[in-house]
Every structure is written in C-alpha cells, then in structure tokens.
Amino acid sequence: MKKFTKLTSAVVPLNIENIDTDQIIPARFLKATTREGFGENLFRDWRYDGDNTPKPEFVLNNPTYSGQVLVAGKNFGCGSSREHAAWAIQDAGFDAVISSFFADIFKGNALNNGLLPIQVSDVFLAQIFKAVDSNPKSALEVDLENQTVTILETGAQESFEINPYKKSCLINGYDDIDFILNQKQLIEEFEQAK
Amino acid sequence: MSKTLVEKIWDAHVVKSEEGFPDILYIDTHLIHEVTSPQAFDGLRKRGLPVFRPKQTVATADHNVPTLNQLLPIKEELSRYQVDMLTKNCAEFGIELYGLGHPFQGIVHVIGPELGITLPGKTMVCGDSHTSTHGAFGAIAFGIGTSQVEQVFATQCLLQSKPKTMKIEVNGELEKGVGAKDIILYIIAQISAAGGTGYFIEYAGSAIESLSMEARMTICNMSIEMGARGGLIAPDQTTFDYIKGREFAPAGEEWDKALAYWKTLYSDADAKFDSVLTFNAADIAPMITYGTNPGMGMGIQEHIPATTGQPETEKVSYKKALDYMGFDDDSSLIGKPVDYVFIGSCTNSRIEDLREVANFVKDKRKADNVTVWIVPGSKQVEQQAKNEGLDKIFEAAGFQLREPGCSACLGMNEDKIPAGKYCVSTSNRNFEGRQGQNARTLLASPLTAAAAAVTGKITDVREMLEKVEG
Numbered sequence: 001m002k003k004f005t006k007l008t009s010a011v012v013p014l015n016i017e018n019i020d021t022d023q024i025i026p027a028r029f030l031k032a033t034t035r036e037g038f039g040e041n042l043f044r045d046w047r048y049d050g051d052n053t054p055k056p057e058f059v060l061n062n063p064t065y066s067g068q069v070l071v072a073g074k075n076f077g078c079g080s081s082r083e084h085a086a087w088a089i090q091d092a093g094f095d096a097v098i099s100s101f102f103a104d105i106f107k108g109n110a111l112n113n114g115l116l117p118i119q120v121s122d123v124f125l126a127q128i129f130k131a132v133d134s135n136p137k138s139a140l141e142v143d144l145e146n147q148t149v150t151i152l153e154t155g156a157q158e159s160f161e162i163n164p165y166k167k168s169c170l171i172n173g174y175d176d177i178d179f180i181l182n183q184k185q186l187i188e189e190f191e192q193a194k
Numbered sequence: 195m196s197k198t199l200v201e202k203i204w205d206a207h208v209v210k211s212e213e214g215f216p217d218i219l220y221i222d223t224h225l226i227h228e229v230t231s232p233q234a235f236d237g238l239r240k241r242g243l244p245v246f247r248p249k250q251t252v253a254t255a256d257h258n259v260p261t262l263n264q265l266l267p268i269k270e271e272l273s274r275y276q277v278d279m280l281t282k283n284c285a286e287f288g289i290e291l292y293g294l295g296h297p298f299q300g301i302v303h304v305i306g307p308e309l310g311i312t313l314p315g316k317t318m319v320c321g322d323s324h325t326s327t328h329g330a331f332g333a334i335a336f337g338i339g340t341s342q343v344e345q346v347f348a349t350q351c352l353l354q355s356k357p358k359t360m361k362i363e364v365n366g367e368l369e370k371g372v373g374a375k376d377i378i379l380y381i382i383a384q385i386s387a388a389g390g391t392g393y394f395i396e397y398a399g400s401a402i403e404s405l406s407m408e409a410r411m412t413i414c415n416m417s418i419e420m421g422a423r424g425g426l427i428a429p430d431q432t433t434f435d436y437i438k439g440r441e442f443a444p445a446g447e448e449w450d451k452a453l454a455y456w457k458t459l460y461s462d463a464d465a466k467f468d469s470v471l472t473f474n475a476a477d478i479a480p481m482i483t484y485g486t487n488p489g490m491g492m493g494i495q496e497h498i499p500a501t502t503g504q505p506e507t508e509k510v511s512y513k514k515a516l517d518y519m520g521f522d523d524d525s526s527l528i529g530k531p532v533d534y535v536f537i538g539s540c541t542n543s544r545i546e547d548l549r550e551v552a553n554f555v556k557d558k559r560k561a562d563n564v565t566v567w568i569v570p571g572s573k574q575v576e577q578q579a580k581n582e583g584l585d586k587i588f589e590a591a592g593f594q595l596r597e598p599g600c601s602a603c604l605g606m607n608e609d610k611i612p613a614g615k616y617c618v619s620t621s622n623r624n625f626e627g628r629q630g631q632n633a634r635t636l637l638a639s640p641l642t643a644a645a646a647a648v649t650g651k652i653t654d655v656r657e658m659l660e661k662v663e664g
Contacts, residue, residue: 017511018387018487022625027604031258031272033232033279045627050613073511075388078421078487079625080604081323082230083339103421104391105323109339122507163355165215175341177241180218180349183210187246187351190209190220 002114003173007095007142008152010067013132014059019072020079021106025088027080038084039091060092064136068095071128075099077106077117086110096142098149100125111166112175118142118149124158127151144170196462198359199428200394203334203459207317209351216353222316223250224346225302226289228280229257229606230321234344235283247350248288252311255280255293256301258606261569261596264294273607287347298441300572300598303327303540307411308574310440314429314456319346324540324622326417329426330410331433332459334394336424357423358392358468361461363399366475371656373550374409375542375620375639377401378416379481379491381473387489391421393469396461401475402427407436408546415541416622419488428460480655482527483624483637485515490624494642494654500524518626519634520614527652531563532636534617535647536629537593538569539603542620542640545578551593551644552584554655560592561650567609568593569601593647605630618646 029041046058054061070089076099077085086109089097096116110117120128131138131151141150144167150157162170169175180187197205209218231253238245245251258273268274277294284291292298298305303324306312314332319325321343328335338352345352364377382389395417402413410427417425434453437443444452461467479493492498501523504512516523537543537551548570560566568588570576576598579585588595602609603621610630611617617635620643624635636652645655 015510016514017508018489020487020623020625022604022623022628026627026631027257027606030229030606031276033276034236035233045631050631073507075391075421078387079323079418079623081321081337081339083233083321083341086339101388101391103388104423105337105339105418109341112339112341126507163216165353176353177237177341177345177348180345180351180353181243183218184349186209186218187220187349191350 001169001173001175004095004114004116004144004170006144007068008139009069010065010137010139011069011071011128011132012059012065012067013129014070014072015129017073018075018078021077021082021085022079024077024085025082030082030084035087036091038088039093042088042092068093069098069140069142070094071098071125071132073099074101074122076102078103081105083109083113086113086115090115098125098128111170114170114173116142116144116170118160120149120158120160124156127154127156196465198461198465198467199332199396199426199459200334200357200359201465203315203317204356206315216355219317219352219354221319221346221350221352223252223311223318225306225318225320225325226251226253226343227257227302227320227322228255228276230340231343232276232279232283233340234347235287237344238287238347241348243348245287245289245347250350251289251347253280253284253289253291254299254302254305256598257600257604259294259599260607261599261601261609264597270608297573300574301540301543301600303415304544304571304575307331307407308440308572310437310443313437313443313452314433314459319352323418324415326422326424327411327415327540329414329417329424330407331437332426332429332456334424334426337418357394360390360393360395360422360469360471361467362395362397363470363472364397364401364475365399365472366401368401368475368478369656371641371659372478372480373639373641374405374412376478376481377475378413379483379488379637380478382416382420382488383481383491384473385420385471387419387487388421390417393422395422395425397425397427403430406546407432408544411544412541416488419622429456480639480642482642482652484519484521484527486518486624486626487515488622488624488637490515491637494652495526495528497526498523528654530616530652531650532618532646532652533564533615534611535564535566535643536569536602536617536619536621537640537643538567538571538601539621540571540600541622543569543571543575545575547620547640548575548579548584549582551640552587554641554644555591555593555648556587558591558648560647563650564647566593566647567596567602569596569609570598572598602629604628611635618643618652
C-alpha cells in the first residue's frame with residue numbers, strides 16, 4: 001500500500017454536502033476488473049455533459065484549482081460501498097480528502113488504499129473554503145505523524161483523529177491482510193473452539 | 195454483564211481483541227458478486243494465496259446482468275467479461291456460484307435468506323452496502339469494500355472496531371396502505387442520511403415485531419441509507435418459521451441445537467445502547483422522496499420543505515437537489531406525472547412485494563404514459579410468481595415481468611431511466627444519476643409505486659384502497 005507521512009499542497013474545493021459514491025464514480029463505470037484507470041471518470045456526470053463536453057463551471061475542469069487534497073462538504077462518500085470511489089479519487093491524483101464528516105465504508109476503503117480521510121470541524125472546514133475562495137492557490141499542510149492540518153496562509157491549525165493502528169499502516173505502507181495473515185494460527189484455533 | 199444483541203454476536207466472533215487495534219472478527223459467511231470481487235481475486239493471485247475457507251463463500255451474478263433473455267450471451271462486452279470473470283474466478287478458487295441460468299441465481303441479498311444461508315447469530319459480509327438486509331434474521335451483516343473482500347478471502351476475518359449501538363423502537367399499529375418501506379423511509383427522513391453513521395442499529399418495538407421476515411428485510415436493508423454500519427432485529431418465532439425447511443437451513447438434530455442458541459439472541463433487558471430513538475407507527479403515512487438522498491423524504495400529502503427553513507450551510511446543496519429533480523420547494527407532489535415505475539431491487543423484489551402489487555393491480559391497467567418494470571429478486575421469486583399466476587395479472591395490467599437482477603436500481607445493465615424522466619422506484623437510492631444519467635428517482639413503497647403506475651401520477655394509495663373497499 002502507498003505510504004503517507006506529510007503533504008503540502010493547494011486544494012480542490014467541492015463545497016457540496018452528502019456527496020455519494022454514485023457521484024464520485026457512477027455505476028456504469030464499475031465494469032472494469034482492475035483497480036486502475038477510474039480517475040478519468042471521477043465525478044463523471046458533474047464533469048461532463050451527456051455528450052462528453054466538459055462542464056466549465058465544475059471545479060475539476062477549472063485550471064485555477066489543483067492539488068493533491070480534495071475538500072468537500074459533510075457526509076462525504078455516503079451510499080454504495082464501491083471501493084472504486086477511493087480508487088478513482090486516488091487515480092485522479094489526490095492523496096487526501098478533507099470533510100467535516102465521512103461515511104463509514106468510504107472512510108475504511110480510503111484508509112485501506114493509502115488515501116487519507118481527514119475529518120475536521122465544521123468551523124475549520126469553512127475556514128479552508130474561505131481561504132481557497134480568496135486565494136485559489138492557498139495551500140494546506142497535512143502532517144500525519146502529528147495528526148494536524150494547517151492552512152499555511154493564515155496559520156490556522158486543527159488536529160484530526162485517526163485510529164492508531166491505521167495511522168501506523170499508512171506511515172509504514174502495510175495493510176490489514178499483512179497484519180491478519182501473521183496471526184493465522186489464532187484463526188484456526190478459534191475455528192476449532194467454535 | 196448484560197449485553198445488546200450486537201454485542202452478544204460480536205463477542206462470540208472475536209478472534210483477538212487488543213488495546214489500540216481493531217478486533218479481529220471472524221466472518222461466518224461471505225457473499226460475493228461480479229462487480230466488487232475481481233480486484234480481490236487478483237490481489238490473492240498477486241500474493242500467491244488461496245481462498246482460506248471457500249465453503250463459507252457463496253457467489254451469484256446480479257449487478258450487471260440483463261433482465262431479458264438471460265440465457266443468451268450478454269450483449270454488452272464489458273458486462274459479459276465481468277460476469278465471465280466471476281465464473282472463472284469461482285472455478286479457480288473453489289467457490290460455489292449461482293450464476294445466470296442456475297435456479298438459485300438472484301440478487302445476493304434475496305438469495306441468502308431464501309436459501310437458508312442467512313441465519314441468526316451469524317456474521318456475514320459482502321462487497322455491497324445493502325448487506326445489512328441479512329440483519330433481519332438477527333445476524334451481524336454489513337457491506338465492505340474490495341480490499342476487505344480480499345481480506346475475508348485470505349483469512350475469513352476482518353479487522354473491525356466494535357460499532358456503537360443504537361436502538362430504534364417503532365411502536366403501535368400502521369395505517370392501512372402503509373408498510374415496511376414507509377417505516378424505514380420515515381425513520382431516515384427523521385434522522386437524515388447521516389444520522390446513523392458509526393452505529394449498528396437494532397430495530398425493535400411492536401410495529402417491528404409484527405412484520406413478516408420479508409418486511410423486516412426491507413427495514414434492515416436501508417440501514418445504510420442513514421449511514422449505519424448495519425441494522426438487525428432480534429430473531430423470534432416469525433424468524434424460525436421462515437428459516438425452517440429451507441435448502442441450506444440446519445435440519446434434524448442440528449436444527450434443535452441451532453434453535454436453542456438462536457433463542458438466546460436478544461438484547462438483555464438492562465443492556466445499554468449508545469443511543470435510543472422511539473417512533474410511533476401511527477404517525478407514518480405513505481412516504482415519497484423529493485430530493486437526491488434518501489433522507490429527503492416526506493409523507494405523500496406533505497409539501498416539500500421550504501429552502502428558507504434549511505440550515506444556512508445546507509441551502510446550496512438543498513437547492514441543487516431540488517433543481518436536479520425539477521421540483522419547487524413548498525409544493526406538493528400529488529398529481530405530478532411520472533414516466534417509469536420500477537418495482538424491484540434488494541429492498542422490494544421479494545414474493546410478498548410482488549403479491550402486494552398484483553393484488554392491488556388486479557383488474558386494473560397501467561396508465562398510458564407510464565412504463566412499468568417488475569424485476570423479481572431471484573429465479574425462485576420469479577418461479578413462485580408464475581406458479582401463483584401473478585405473471586398473468588401483471589401482463590393484463592401492462593406491467594412487464596422481467597428476469598432477476600439489480601437492474602434499474604443502479605442502472606449498470608441496460609435497464610436505465612432516460613434523462614429527465616421521473617421514476618417511482620421501490621429501490622433504495624435516489625442519488626443523482628443513480629438510475630441513469632439525469633434520471634429523477636422518487637423512492638416509495640411497492641403499493642405507492644403500483645398506485646403511480648395505475649394513475650400515471652403521484653397518488654396517495656390510501657385513497658384508492660378506500661375506493662376498493664367502499
């Protein structure tokens with residue numbers, strides 16, 4: 001799995017709430033049998049018209065905004081469990097997603113792929129949107145070791161929570177399967193005792 | 195120490211619990227389908243691992259299959275490839291597959307219960323968020339991502355933090371014309387599409403206890419639509435009667451042993467929940483959604499809430515949703531013309547749903563402006579409907595009875611609602627584009643959907659039921 005430690009980047013702001021995984025990657029693009037290539041259809045129906053013309057008003061089509069951090073409204077990633085949503089975001093070049101609230105399954109999927117979901121307060125989220133609004137190049141620093149996110153321009157900083165086990169997985173680049181496989185004997189003992 | 199039902203089942207499946215780490219949770223049954231499994235099989239190959247317990251894994255093809263002429267090769271190349279891949283992977287890794295043409299094929303959350311695979315006290319997972327459906331039997335069942343599918347393949351376990359618990363009680367009697375789908379749409383509208391996030395929900399109360407197993411599945415199915423990890427209902431005589439005699443259900447001595455265990459599966463009287471909500475069944479009307487998440491629902495006679503009443507931070511998203519739907523705030527939906535009616539999906543495609551619709555439309559005909567698709571949840575449901583002559587009723591009404599699959603619930607196959615069209619759907623999600631690009635979905639019960647099919651517009655089914663009786 002991809003490692004994550006520290007990141008300084010401008011952000012792509014998507015100030016919409018309840019963004020579900022059908023918006024992130026519509027079902028008709030789930031027919032692939034590999035993990036790669038989903039980025040080109042990220043937010044497909046918000047990015048393109050029915051005839052595949054890019055919609056200039058959508059943020060991903062606006063060259064003013066770029067960066068490895070996607071910032072979105074609360075309850076990000078609700079709906080379908082499709083891990084393709086996390087793959088698509090990562091494939092489009094993002095390494096972290098910030099929101100004031102994440103849906104459970106999306107959060108787990110992101111963590112299992114080295115895409116860092118950062119939950120901040122509503123107030124801090126509003127500060128990020130405000131900073132980007134006044135300066136689109138406004139950058140954030142994400143420090144996983146210290147669990148902080150900082151708006152560099154204003155110096156405003158907030159801590160975020162992450163399960164300590166998941167944190168060490170991200171920093172070291174190992175995944176749950178590596179962790180469980182090393183304890184297979186326990187599983188077999190559990191089965192016998194059942 | 196007293197425990198909730200979730201805690202009892204969870205604790206019985208913990209292989210290892212260590213401070214600072216998620217629990218290693220043993221998974222009894224793993225259900226898989228063609229869309230979220232191929233990358234997991236690939237992962238096993240890359241690691242050089244077998245499926246650890248293939249006999250505890252069951253596969254079917256449902257998300258991506260056509261609902262007409264299923265025995266012909268699948269026309270669409272990518273879909274065909276994905277379904278073929280499932281067949282190949284199952285053969286290579288020794289997994290039982292109920293694929294197209296098999297009498298047990300169907301939507302993964304419909305076939306588990308009907309085959310007696312879903313049982314009280316089990317832990318069950320599937321790479322699909324509606325796995326919560328199986329909680330209706332008193333099982334811990336939840337949806338997972340593909341990396342976790344690979345984890346379960348490799349180890350029959352998952353790393354999981356113990357969820358918080360919520361109890362939702364619904365007491366009293368439902369009005370005529372109001373059913374399980376209305377209960378769950380009502381609850382979601384009350385607590386919002388994120389109101390259950392982080393929780394495992396136990397549904398209880400007299401209104402829940404009086405429901406059939408299929409109705410209970412409808413309730414548990416939509417737990418994810420309020421963000422919950424899963425939902426369950428304590429097993430009782432209704433549960434035991436449903437399971438007995440099914441294909442893979444325990445029998446003989448095994449049944450007696452299982453039953454004795456199942457009877458211990460309830461939340462202790464003084465067990466503590468992290469949250470408790472109580473609703474009154476009599477307050478629930480037939481529900482309909484007006485927006486683009488399942489929390490945007492209302493009683494069918496109500497007006498769409500005014501934008502001015504929404505929290506400041508939510509106004510933009512709220513307006514965007516109504517614009518997408520083409521609805522004005524503070525307006526009623528009664529009488530709005532509809533173009534499609536879809537009766538199907540893991541929420542409402544079981545035999546009781548089909549019976550209820552057939553009973554309602556008998557001697558009636560669909561309105562000319564509406565296309566009606568009925569997609570049964572499984573081959574067994576389809577066969578049962580034919581055995582009972584429901585197919586004839588549907589045909590006479592101008593409803594098309596198709597073959598089983600997820601179909602227009604998510605429009606992965608060719609069953610898509612065209613752009614701009616309105617579809618009253620018994621499925622579970624009204625997200626933008628869910629049923630087809632720019633399609634507009636209104637979620638409702640099978641009865642409300644059937645009423646819309648007959649009148650060609652949004653209708654309060656209670657008024658039609660009164661007419662029938664009057």
